[in-house]
Amino acid sequence: xxxxxxxxxxxxxxxxxxxxxxxxxxxxxxxxxxxxxxxxxxxxxxxxxxxxxxxxxxxxxxxxxxxxxxxxxxxxxxxxxxxxxxxxxxxxxxxxxxxxxxxxxxxxxxxxxxxxxxxxxxxxxxxxxxxxxxxxxxxxxxxxxxxxxxxxxxxxxxxxxxxxxxxxxxxxxxxxxxxxxxxxxxxxxxxxxxxxxxxxxxxxxxxxxxxxxxxxxxxxxxxxxxxxxxxxxxxxxxxxxxxxxxxxxxxxxxxxxxxxxxxxxxxxxxxxxxxxxxxxxxxxxxxxxx
Amino acid sequence: xxxxxxxxxxxxxxxxxxxxxxxxxxxxxxxxxxxxxxxxxxxxxxxxxxxxxxxxxxxxxxxxxxxxxxxxxxxxxxxxxxxxxxxxxxxxxxxxxxxxxxxxxxxxxxxxxxxxxxxxxxxxxxxxxxxxxxxxxxxxxxxxxxxxxxxxxxxxxxxxxxxxxxxxxxxxxxxxxxxxxxxxxxxxxxxxxxxxxxxxxxxxxxxxxxxxxxxxxxxxxxxxxxxxxxxxxxxxxxxxxxxxxxxxxxxxxxxxxxxxxxxxxxxxxxxxxxxxxxxxxxxxxxxxxxxxxxxxxxxxxxxxxxxxxxxxxxxxxxxxxxxxxxxxxxxxxxxxxxxxxxxxxxxxxxxxxxxxxxxxxxxxxxxxxxxxxxxxxxxxxxxxxxxxxxxxxxxxxxxxxxxxxxxxxxxxxxxxxxxxxxxxxxxxxxxxxxxxxxxxxxxxxxxxxxxxxxxxxxxxxxxxxxxxxxxxxxxxxxxxxxxxxxxxxxxxxxxxxxxxxxxxxxxxxxxxxxxxxxxxxxxxxxxxxxxxxxxxxxxxxxxxxxxxxxxxxxxxxxxxxxxxxxxxxxxxxxxxxxxxxxxxxxxxxxxxxxxxxxxxxxxxxxxxxxxxxxx
Numbered sequence: 001x002x003x004x005x006x007x008x009x010x011x012x013x014x015x016x017x018x019x020x021x022x023x024x025x026x027x028x029x030x031x032x033x034x035x036x037x038x039x040x041x042x043x044x045x046x047x048x049x050x051x052x053x054x055x056x057x058x059x060x061x062x063x064x065x066x067x068x069x070x071x072x073x074x075x076x077x078x079x080x081x082x083x084x085x086x087x088x089x090x091x092x093x094x095x096x097x098x099x100x101x102x103x104x105x106x107x108x109x110x111x112x113x114x115x116x117x118x119x120x121x122x123x124x125x126x127x128x129x130x131x132x133x134x135x136x137x138x139x140x141x142x143x144x145x146x147x148x149x150x151x152x153x154x155x156x157x158x159x160x161x162x163x164x165x166x167x168x169x170x171x172x173x174x175x176x177x178x179x180x181x182x183x184x185x186x187x188x189x190x191x192x193x194x195x196x197x198x199x200x201x202x203x204x205x206x207x208x209x210x211x212x213x214x215x216x217x218x219x220x221x222x223x224x225x226x227x228x229x230x231x232x233x234x235x236x237x238x239x240x241x242x243x244x245x246x247x248x249x250x251x252x253x254x255x256x257x258x259x260x261x262x263x264x265x266x267x268x269x270x271x272x273x274x275x276x277x278x279x280x281x282x283x284x285x286x287x288x289x290x
Numbered sequence: 291x292x293x294x295x296x297x298x299x300x301x302x303x304x305x306x307x308x309x310x311x312x313x314x315x316x317x318x319x320x321x322x323x324x325x326x327x328x329x330x331x332x333x334x335x336x337x338x339x340x341x342x343x344x345x346x347x348x349x350x351x352x353x354x355x356x357x358x359x360x361x362x363x364x365x366x367x368x369x370x371x372x373x374x375x376x377x378x379x380x381x382x383x384x385x386x387x388x389x390x391x392x393x394x395x396x397x398x399x400x401x402x403x404x405x406x407x408x409x410x411x412x413x414x415x416x417x418x419x420x421x422x423x424x425x426x427x428x429x430x431x432x433x434x435x436x437x438x439x440x441x442x443x444x445x446x447x448x449x450x451x452x453x454x455x456x457x458x459x460x461x462x463x464x465x466x467x468x469x470x471x472x473x474x475x476x477x478x479x480x481x482x483x484x485x486x487x488x489x490x491x492x493x494x495x496x497x498x499x500x501x502x503x504x505x506x507x508x509x510x511x512x513x514x515x516x517x518x519x520x521x522x523x524x525x526x527x528x529x530x531x532x533x534x535x536x537x538x539x540x541x542x543x544x545x546x547x548x549x550x551x552x553x554x555x556x557x558x559x560x561x562x563x564x565x566x567x568x569x570x571x572x573x574x575x576x577x578x579x580x581x582x583x584x585x586x587x588x589x590x591x592x593x594x595x596x597x598x599x600x601x602x603x604x605x606x607x608x609x610x611x612x613x614x615x616x617x618x619x620x621x622x623x624x625x626x627x628x629x630x631x632x633x634x635x636x637x638x639x640x641x642x643x644x645x646x647x648x649x650x651x652x653x654x655x656x657x658x659x660x661x662x663x664x665x666x667x668x669x670x671x672x673x674x675x676x677x678x679x680x681x682x683x684x685x686x687x688x689x690x691x692x693x694x695x696x697x698x699x700x701x702x703x704x705x706x707x708x709x710x711x712x713x714x715x716x717x718x719x720x721x722x723x724x725x726x727x728x729x730x731x732x733x734x735x736x737x738x739x740x741x742x743x744x745x746x747x748x749x750x751x752x753x754x755x756x757x758x759x760x761x762x763x764x765x766x767x768x769x770x771x772x773x774x775x776x777x778x779x780x781x782x783x784x785x786x787x788x789x790x791x792x793x794x795x796x797x798x799x800x801x802x803x804x805x806x807x808x809x810x811x812x813x814x815x816x817x818x819x820x821x822x823x824x825x826x827x828x829x830x831x832x833x834x835x836x837x838x839x840x841x842x843x844x845x846x847x848x849x850x851x852x853x854x855x856x857x858x859x860x861x862x863x864x865x866x867x868x869x870x871x872x873x874x875x876x877x878x879x880x881x882x883x884x885x886x887x888x889x890x891x892x893x894x895x896x897x898x899x900x901x902x903x904x905x
Contacts, residue, residue: 082903086897086903087901087902087903088902088903088904088905089902089903089904089905090904090905091904091905102322104322104329105322110331110332110333113333144808147808147811148808148811151808151811151812151814151815152811154815154818155336155814155815155818155819156336158818158819158821158822158823159332159333159335159336159818159822160332161822161823161826162332162335162822162825162826162829163332165327165825165826165829165830165833166327166332166829168829168830168833169326169327169829169832169833172326172833172836172837173321173322173326173836176321176836176837176840176841176844177318177321177322179840179844180314180317180318180321180844181318183314183317183844183847183848184314184315184317184318187314187315187851187879190851190855191875191879194855194858194859194862194872194875197859197862198862198868198872201862201865226894226897227898231890232865232867234890234893234894235867235868235869235890236868236869237893238869238887238890238893239868239869239871239872239873240872241887241893241903241905242869242872242873242876242885242887243872243875243876244905245876245881245884245885245905246872246875246876246879246881246884246885248905249879249881249884250315250879250881253315255315255318255319256318
């Protein structure tokens with residue numbers, strides 16, 4: 001490096017300090033860094049949110065299917081057995097969950113503010129006024145503006161930290177929401193399974209009862225008199241009665257959307273769902289032996 | 291942390307309890323309802339912090355306040371004319387009224403407090419009036435200071451005459467131009483007749499019960515009560531006295547007996563008359579009227595009087611407030627009167643204190659509200675004029691009366707002080723020079739102290755800023771000594787301190803306004819960091835509490851469920867009863883409320899009593 005060029009560099013560096021150009025450049029760098037960082041984090045965040053949202057939607061779908069299944073499979077099976085003992089019907093129909101995640105739950109990040117908001121001076125693009133005032137004040141005005149820019153950029157960095165913290169908060173919430181839904185689906189499935197098993201046990205019990213009844217009296221009776229029912233079968237009938245209430249409750253709950261946001265009551269079908277009729281008309285569909 | 295930046299922190303135990311109370315089916319809703327942070331936007335937060343620094347609040351606190359305090363405490367104490375014999379500085383401010391009381395200790399802190407307490411509005415309006423109205427025992431009128439009575443009562447001054455007369459109007463309102471001849475008098479509730487009117491049936495003629503409309507609270511009583519109050523003039527009493535609440539219909543007899551008295555006196559008079567009657571003595575016509583008046587009428591009268599008094603008082607207060615400008619001059623005159631008793635030195639002290647107070651108040655106002663916008667003017671010149679105008683007006687009202695009252699005294703004192711200080715004048719020059727050298731040294735030491743401070747306490751910019759201010763403190767004495775070429779005798783020291791302080795105040799204000807090193811940005815960044823570090827910390831902590839407790843709850847619920855599931859499953863396979871286990875399961879899932887049948891007997895009953903079972 002020649003003497004002249006190093007001299008020129010020295011002058012430039014001194015000038016940079018006096019006018020505040022150095023600081024302005026630092027501010028610019030900082031700003032670019034903030035934007036890069038935010039972009040990176042925001043991308044990861046959106047991807048995470050999108051992924052979890054779709055997972056949540058899937059789980060809601062699973063739960064909705066279980067709700068349908070309760071009414072189309074589990075209940076008719078039960079009614080089929082129960083009606084051999086008593087006239088039983090189930091009122092209502094499943095209320096499906098909306099897939100939409102409450103807006104409040106997902107934080108919308110507030111991005112890095114605009115360049116004009118943060119960088120109050122740009123030495124590559126000085127206005128005439130800035131130049132004139134800068135010269136007149138021996139660089140005080142430009143130096144001040146440069147410092148202001150740097151400080152603003154630093155302040156913005158602090159603010160973004162809050163945004164990142166809020167993003168993290170949303171992620172944790174989504175994570176646990178998904179878990180909660182998965183758990184519900186698991187419980188749901190298990191209960192339906194137990195229900196089915198209990199229905200079968202009761203069905204066998206009643207069949208045995210009927211066989212012995214025919215053998216004893218020599219004639220077929222439509223219904224088994226529940227008064228003559230052995231204790232175990234009566235207990236099973238009661239267990240199923242209560243489990244039906246539980247399953248019906250589960251099928252009419254809104255899990256994801258808050259109760260206030262749930263669809264209006266009007267859509268509920270108040271009419272009795274007399275599945276016995278349905279089952280008689282089309283036994284195959286309900287998986288029953290004719 | 292400021293309330294507006296706060297984020298509610300989640301307590302571990304609370305979250306735990308909330309989740310424990312939630313059934314597995316409620317979990318999503320419960321998790322959603324726990325707020326990890328409020329909905330406050332971070333941009334709004336940062337904007338608010340920036341706004342905090344846009345106002346001059348911090349400049350006032352960090353610069354003006356110490357400056358004023360040190361000026362008063364160290365500067366004024368050196369000025370001989372402000373010292374009394376005991377060497378104490380002795381002026382203080384009356385809180386609230388903006389007035390000055392004498393003979394108390396004056397310190398920078400006291401002045402600063404007075405400045406903060408002061409506002410033109412406060413001084414010019416309510417506070418003054420309220421204080422004076424509250425204190426009726428004081429005779430505010432200087433011309434009547436020595437007398438008990440507020441001058442002779444002249445009915446004409448308090449009452450409209452002719453058609454405007456309130457009593458006549460009240461009577462006309464009832465009787466009008468028609469032929470109505472009687473009315474139930476408000477006080478006695480008795481039928482009372484129009485003084486001159488007789489109806490077709492001859493009613494009213496020669497009847498004893500004539501009706502009159504008159505003041506409940508007598509005008510003379512109002513004169514005694516308010517006439518001496520400096521903030522109340524006769525027109526106000528006149529307006530309030532004729533207030534409709536103060537006019538009542540009363541029988542002539544009782545009215546004559548009542549005359550200018552209030553109810554308490556009337557009751558006494560009545561008692562005396564009754565006793566007199568019991569003794570069998572002959573009663574006068576007024577006494578007879580009182581005896582004829584019932585107890586109920588007296589009670590009504592009392593209630594009516596209390597109401598009228600309240601209304602009049604409220605009315606007069608309102609009028610006094612509305613007309614404060616008219617009366618402010620009188621108040622000042624009054625203070626001047628009080629100050630007759632002051633010594634010249636005391637008067638000067640008071641004047642100086644008031645001057646400093648008002649001058650610093652203006653500077654504070656400029657910093658806080660802006661030079662122009664503080665007085666609502668658009669141009670610099672107009673604002674300057676407005677500021678000087680209101681300062682002069684204030685000082686004229688506050689100080690001028692005092693000075694005027696004791697002008698002779700002051701002149702004497704000044705002349706005396708002047709001759710006393712003349713020999714000291716030349717030695718004073720030397721002293722002044724030495725002072726400058728001492729100040730300079732002091733400043734240099736200060737500068738070193740500043741430079742030596744570690745960078746984590748002060749940024750380079752803050753150091754630079756502080757150095758500039760130290761430099762100004764050296765320059766101002768030179769500057770002011772140039773401004774003070776005239777030998778002002780005893781006033782020289784005083785003028786020097788005041789002018790010096792004002793000059794450095796203005797210079798520092800200007801430097802601060804210019805903020806050469808942009809230290810404002812440093813302080814602001816400090817604050818931004820503080821606020822956001824707190825908020826981020828809070829959010830992280832909340833997320834942590836939430837995460838931990840949610841995970842734990844899921845595990846607990848899953849364990850409990852799996853146990854139940856296994857029990858049920860095993861029971862089904864082993865042909866054991868399941869009805870109790872299934873009820874437990876429903877309870878665990880949060881559907882317990884809907885399960886009404888809890889034993890086989892009840893179930894049996896249900897089956898027997900219902901032909902159709904609907905679930």
